Amino acid sequence: MFAENKSVPARLQDLLKKKQKRVQPFDCTVILFILFGFHISPLRNPAFSSAVFSQAAEPFCAVFAAVGAACPKNIYFFQKGAVKNEKKCYNDMSPMPDFAHEKAITLYKKYLCVGGMPEAVNNFVENELDILKFDEHIISDIKDMYIADMQKYVKNSIETVKIEKVYKSIPSQLAKENKNFKYNFIEENGRKRKYESSIDWLVASKMILIDYNTKRIEIPLKVYIDENTFKLYLSDVGILTNMSEIRFPDIILDNSFIYKGAITENYVAEELTSKEESLYYWTSKRNAEIDFVLYSQEDGIIPIEVKSGNNVKSVSLNMYINEYKPKYAIRFSTRNFGFENNIKSIPLYAVFCIK
Numbered sequence: 001m002f003a004e005n006k007s008v009p010a011r012l013q014d015l016l017k018k019k020q021k022r023v024q025p026f027d028c029t030v031i032l033f034i035l036f037g038f039h040i041s042p043l044r045n046p047a048f049s050s051a052v053f054s055q056a057a058e059p060f061c062a063v064f065a066a067v068g069a070a071c072p073k074n075i076y077f078f079q080k081g082a083v084k085n086e087k088k089c090y091n092d093m094s095p096m097p098d099f100a101h102e103k104a105i106t107l108y109k110k111y112l113c114v115g116g117m118p119e120a121v122n123n124f125v126e127n128e129l130d131i132l133k134f135d136e137h138i139i140s141d142i143k144d145m146y147i148a149d150m151q152k153y154v155k156n157s158i159e160t161v162k163i164e165k166v167y168k169s170i171p172s173q174l175a176k177e178n179k180n181f182k183y184n185f186i187e188e189n190g191r192k193r194k195y196e197s198s199i200d201w202l203v204a205s206k207m208i209l210i211d212y213n214t215k216r217i218e219i220p221l222k223v224y225i226d227e228n229t230f231k232l233y234l235s236d237v238g239i240l241t242n243m244s245e246i247r248f249p250d251i252i253l254d255n256s257f258i259y260k261g262a263i264t265e266n267y268v269a270e271e272l273t274s275k276e277e278s279l280y281y282w283t284s285k286r287n288a289e290i291d292f293v294l295y296s297q298e299d300g301i302i303p304i305e306v307k308s309g310n311n312v313k314s315v316s317l318n319m320y321i322n323e324y325k326p327k328y329a330i331r332f333s334t335r336n337f338g339f340e341n342n343i344k345s346i347p348l349y350a351v352f353c354i355k
Contacts, residue, residue, distance in 0.1 A: 112238075159198065221301065304331075
């Protein structure tokens, strides 16, 4: 499965050899941290029989890291401390140099296309990071193997069909203006009692992520969730892009399309999950919505807004800030690091920086 590549450091080769198609995706920093000696902890996926390595390193971008592996001339960029510099920019809220920022944004966009599945990353590396040469069939095969696993590990054929229906409905669920999961979106008369166990199975297998609506901005957030109001994301953004049949040039060339917001939210959900954060979002009675809210012992409950591009205007975030007066707010977008109006601007490639 893995062809020897002399430009790929031995430790990365070893990990890619160990990883199999069905395991969880690399998060954005995993490869980078392997390249430069950071530790990754093993984790067993409860739904599958094989041991897997999960998102244990801080998230950055698998593709960003792979630049150093596939293209030796770029190793200089990483050895000069790209991750260290980003953390410094985050701590100081000072902008990255323009050339580094643009490079990282471009690689982040490629990550949205390729995702973090080990075999997909390996193929991308072997093709010298040329997105046009990337074999999209690899992601399709992984998706098909996920579905085959449903049939293998769920003995009840009726339940298998329900699980598959839920899984395949997620890209369309995320296309709605209101992204809350709807059972009747699966089928006309869909009900919770019919599909609840299917969602539980998919969450336990780590094939999807669940994001609960919290009705109160109080700690602990978990006790104030509405268990009937939630969003579902896929565990790998590359699979979402593939299932949605999005053309890579539309992402790379930054073409404008509404669904880009859903892809970006899914990416951020993955990254937050990799940091062992539970996913919560907030809505108001006046239809304002904050994409994610996190609790920090040091800073309290922090609202997070996700923007897919440079347009950062938000009525919802301003409404939240005026009502709850958080210590600060976070906005992820394609803009550089900065701090204005008590809002931390953090580039999408640097989600891993948040504490």
